[in-house]
Amino acid sequence: MDEENLESIGEQLYNLIYPKHKECAGKLTGMLLELPLPVLSQMLQDETMLTAAVDKAVRALQLENKSSEVTLKDEDDASVSSDSMGEQLFQLVDVYNTGHSQKITGMLLEQHKDAVLHLLSDPKCLEKHVNLALKTIKEQNVDETDISDSSEIDDIDKLGEKIFSLVVEMDPLHANNITGMLLEMDLAALQQLLSDHTMLEAAVQKAQTVLNTQS
Structure with missing residues (x-):
């Protein structure tokens, strides 16, 4: 049932995104479909929320393209400052609307610089790490709250x-x-x-x- 819902929501999202972002509507829809189903349903009813999420995804795509270029340059050019990497990473992580963007970014930035650069240029790898970090945070919260x-x-x-x-x-x-x-x-x-x-x-x-x- 969820898959059918997701497919239907995907089509509706694509139709809403396409007029403004013809070239990357498919990719943006795919990025938004990573979000939880209730959030997606809410987006379809709330234009402001949808616009904000699409803007985030567009920024993430732009950063992704920029960081791909960075990795192609010399090692010297790739020496992006930690602050700049942190900002880029935060914006990419924020697209997932986890509610813990700041914390997850901090956790990911504890890795070696090369690993962080790899996350900036590889959305799949980033998604995997975001999910792992989110799982860790949720487990910590369960321990802290002691069931309820x-x-x-x-x-x-x-x-x-x-x-x-x-x-x-x-x-x-x-x-x-x-x-x-x-x-x-x-x-x-x-x-x-x-x-x-x-x-x-x-x-x-x-x-x-x-x-x-x-x-």
């Missing part, structure tokens, strides 16, 4: 109750304040406190010191 924010809040509530019951035994007078301070730590650290009593005692003492200086 709501489940993390539930976990913190449960941990809070357990930590409170332990802190009450050590300092009944300030148990509420101390627990509140400890709950500012991240989830992994809280779980560690529960499994390591010595660590919990040290954290409680630290919180007591802070409370003493405030009072």
